Amino acid sequence: MDCILHTERLTKEFKGFVAVDKVDLRVRRGDIHALIGPNGAGKTTCFNLLTKFLTPTSGRIVFNGHEITHDTPARIAERGVIRSFQISAVFPHMTVLENVRVALQKKLATSFHFWKPERSLDGLNARAIELLREVDLAPYAHLTTVELSYGRKRALEIATTLAMEPELMLLDEPTQGMGSEDVDRIRQLIKRVSAGRTILMVEHNMSVVSSIADTITVLARGATLAEGPYAEVSKNPSVIEAYMGSASVELVGAH
Template sequence: MEHSTQYVIETSNLTKEFLGFVAVNDVNLKVKRHTIHAIIGPNGAGKSTCFNLITKFLTPTTGKILFNGNDITGHSSSQIAREGIVRSFQISAVFPHMTVLENVRIGLQRRLGTTFHFWKSDKTLDILNDRVLDALEKVGLADFAHEQAVNLPYGRKRALEIATTVAMNPEVMLLDEPTQGMGHEDVERVTELIRKVAEGRTVIMVEHNMKVVSNIADTISVLQRGELIAEGNYETVSNNPQVMEAYMGSADTELQGH
């Protein structure tokens, strides 16, 4: 179904307070359909809180969240996942001694509610296997399908998390610090991988690495102390004096992509 609104996710006056501390303050985001939208900012800027509000792991103090024009503020995290907003988790450590394929399949079974029905029908698993292999193909892990997850190098473990998210075929995929802790080669691989899985869907990502953001983000929202201080493409935000003062100064090394 095509939706008329060009924005897939919109937040209106989104605010979250913790015991008098305002972590997110009156944030209005507009995320365009089929774009990669990055949320950046210095530590303590409210990026993760914002992310957790959109995925309903936190409830806003005030404000609204719209998904395809519908108010989802009151929906639970599992409800919005069923509706098509799925975040990636660091799932690779959950079943280290199962294969890559089995890890993704369990993620799918949980989502489809068949977790405790392994014995029901081999056909169900075969149908899932096709979806899993398709997702592994998309993230370049097809050759590792029968490898135990524990044996994967770090960068490929992160790819496995993304594969599990892709297998659920979300309309909106949220990635939390997808390149954190990676060496240069893995960063480049995962950046390309995000570009690939973003085809035909919307990606919202919290990311520290400015090189990654400058390479793939269509729109960048910059938070500082819980407030949205700038928004636009990389050129626009990187030349914004407030952003340079708030963020770039402390992120010189990240600008080089380290």
């Protein structure tokens, strides 16, 4: 198996509370890999460890064959591991195009060239429009971001993530708080942008997970409960019980 990312006994403790407990995660190159589990299972903590927003108590993280356990968040991003967050993280009073251009500017290492006129960034516009087309936002390029619907703001976040040229995209709850129309739009978008990329996502919406994830890892109380394709994991009695409190209840459709 060609793993782009794997962890070995990854653990995080907070004053005696074990939030992530000896997790061995294997993410195959080119897959959409979903990390699921009940509230408090340790999913976002695991994401924070992978991107070094938190420092592991013990264990190892390996990306593309290189140990990144002790890398800084900036160095991990430079290696090609780029994440989104649960809370929308766009610049509301800039245009949609300008948001993507900022991400492209960061990639080009010109973020601190304050002495240059704004028109010096116009060379980034063509690439920014390409990225907006990829997420179906090109018609909104010159709209102020605050005017976008919530679902389109999340699509914009994916565009800014793509601007950083990720090898591995980490999406934290990409459909959280959305109505069914926006959920379906983001589901299709994730599937489309996964071509030639690897995606690891935390997601509560089981209809999204079941329809696009190649592999699912289930966490419960910080530890790995099960791993495999949805058809297999959804029938696992331990997984059903962890979600629903009863082995007699189907996981399908659970949120």
